[in-house]
Amino acid sequence: MMMTAIGLMSGTSLDGVDVAMIETDGRRVKSFGPTSYRPYSDRERCLLRQALTEAVNLPQRDARPGILPEAERAVTVAHAEAVAAFTAQHHITCQDIDIVGFHGQTVLHRPAERMTVQIGDATALAKAIHIPVMHDFRAADVAAGGQGAPFVPVYHRALAQSLEREGPLVVVNIGGVSNITYIDGADTLIACDTGPGNALLDDHMLRTMSQAFDCEGRMAAQGAVDVAWVVRALNHPFFAKPPPKSLDRNDFASLKLQEMPPADGAATLTAFTAEAIARIVAHLPKEPKSWIVAGGGARNLTLLRMLRERLQPATVEAAETLGWSGDAIEAQAFGFLAARGLKGLPLSYPATTGVPIPMTGGVIARP
Template sequence: MILTAIGLMSGTSLDGVDVAMIETDGKRVKAFGPSGYRPYSDVERRLLLQALTEAVHLEAREARPGILREAERVVTAAHAEAVASFKAQNRIASEDIDIVGFHGQTVLHRPADRLTVQIGDATALAKAIRIPVMHDFRAADVAAGGQGAPLVPVYHRALAQSLEREGPVVVLNIGGVSNITYIDGDTLIACDTGPGNALLDDFMHRTTGQRFDCEGRMAAQGTVDAAWIADALNDPFFMQPPPKSLDRNAFARRVLGNVAPADGAATLTAFTVAAIAKIVPRLPKRPRSWVVAGGGARNLTMMRMLRERLQPATVEAADALGWSADAIEAQAFGFLAARGLKGLPLSYPATTGVSFPMTGGIVARP
């Protein structure tokens, strides 16, 4: 049975809410629908950054002390607005949608402590948009001893099956954190590789007031500090085999010294790329092609560095294949919601380290 699902994603870059519609049976993609975006305001983003700071002290996933309660209200309202705008712009009625996949906003991810926290009130969202909402995708996997991330590999596999090319193929998503899905026939491996845009975005905002390095223009003018990168790559995380996952702020302590904005941007961009390249020797075979999604796909300097580091493999943006680099994660959570409704696995031993394939998600009804 084909379901029509809307996926919502507010990622670790804290830029806004992505919305995407997809038609799927939970195994294959029948059709892509429209997509949309609702940016966070500067006030909302500052609130979420503060929530990230306060969430470090959380010990219970349901707790919402201090600013976290207000942040949850803001996240829920932003998602409701995103869906309302999306439906209006595309003339879609609530009854035309079978399920909404609502990831929420991750404020803490500490799987070693069996703790992952995504804020967002799914019940309030379901009532606001008048559509059933599937949420809490990661909790069951983490409770069973998995990393709870990444969850998009099953969607990447569905997309890769439509490509007529020899494997291995790696789908690389560069959001706040970078993660890969390695696909080679029936072999599916996934993990976070290291920082994505989070360190770079935070540095740009701190030093220039800009929210990100548009197209990598700042990094293109700078000089990479190779010694700083070599030291950062000594972090124990890079020695671990997949599957493995990261909190957005896992590398925030590695602050650059007093450097020019261009040099800092170049160094942090190169660090993201070097961390991605570091995973290649830990894969069963060297990938033949890489497909890049997320904000990093729009960073021309990052894409150039990736092509240099990953050759002779091809490196191309998801948009070049007719996929949506911006909407791919939102599409994935629509796809995961459909899988969850059907009780199909969302995670596997080789993607999150869980002991056996796990389904997940909880449905909140209007």
């Protein structure tokens, strides 16, 4: 049975809330609906950055000390406003939607300690929007010993099947963290985080230029890469691990650039992201023939150029050139995952998160 779902995503880049509607039975995608975006204000973004800092020492996943209750309220209100604006703009009633997939905002992800924390009050959100809300997608996977990330591979597979393209094919999603889904036919699905996505670059741009990100990679295009720094950074033990593996946004925050012009720093961090993605090829069963880039990083033209140079002869293309919504792909995925969760279908697998058996997940909050 087909369902109409809304997916909501607030990612590690801390930029805002993506909203996307999708019609699906949890196995295939019948149609894409409209998408929208509700940016975080400077105050909200500052609050979330503070929450990330304070969440480092959380004793258990339901604890909300310090700034975290205020941050959780802000996340919940932002998502409720995003849904209200989206449904009003597109003349959608709450009766038109079967389920909302609400990821929340990750403030801590430490699967080795069986801890993953996404803030956001799903019960309050369900009451505000008058639609059932599925949330807490990652907890069951992590509790069972999985990495709890990446969680979008089953959606990537559904999208790739519609292309009817010869594999192997990789979908790489570049948000704050980068992750890949390796697809080779209907049976082979491998996924993992590859390393930093936009997080280090965004933090650098904010610190040096008071800009939230490097628009189209223009700053990096003007700079020179410090190759020695990139080589040293790639000595981090994470890169030698085979998949599945996952990261917290701040796992590489200790990597500091030496004094250099802002453009050189941007170029160096962009090259680090590209090299980290390329490093995963050695851990895959076969060399991919094509790469499809989604997420905010797909708009960074310098990053795309570096990936093409590094991954040739494979093709590298932005998701939007295939008719996919590069910006809303993760929001669509959580609508898709909510539909799967309602049907009790697996959300994660041993080769995507390292969980011992295929795992369903998600918790429903009703209005």
